[in-house]
Amino acid sequence: MKKSIAAFILILAFLAIFIPIASINPDGLEKVAQTFGAKEQKPIWDGLMNDYSLSIIGNSYISTLLAGIVGTTIVFFSALILSKTLTSKKRKT
Numbered sequence: 001m002k003k004s005i006a007a008f009i010l011i012l013a014f015l016a017i018f019i020p021i022a023s024i025n026p027d028g029l030e031k032v033a034q035t036f037g038a039k040e041q042k043p044i045w046d047g048l049m050n051d052y053s054l055s056i057i058g059n060s061y062i063s064t065l066l067a068g069i070v071g072t073t074i075v076f077f078s079a080l081i082l083s084k085t086l087t088s089k090k091r092k093t
Contacts, residue, residue: 008076015068
């Protein structure tokens with residue numbers, strides 16, 4: 001468990017450095033849409049973290065950083081819980 005927490009802290013440190021740099025450039029799908037001049041349609045639902053940011057925070061750097069941390073935390077703990085569930089020694093057969 002200590003290794004998992006250490007890995008999680010390293011991931012968060014990595015995010016703090018590289019998320020703002022990565023978010024400046026469009027991702028693959030957005031780049032293709034820009035290249036071919038496709039127009040963005042209004043989405044049906046904006047989602048929880050639209051455009052990798054939290055709309056309630058005014059500072060774009062902090063907003064993007066927190067969105068990355070929240071997303072990474074959700075995925076990390078979901079994977080941890082799933083792995084503990086699937087590898088449980090007390091499985092009912």
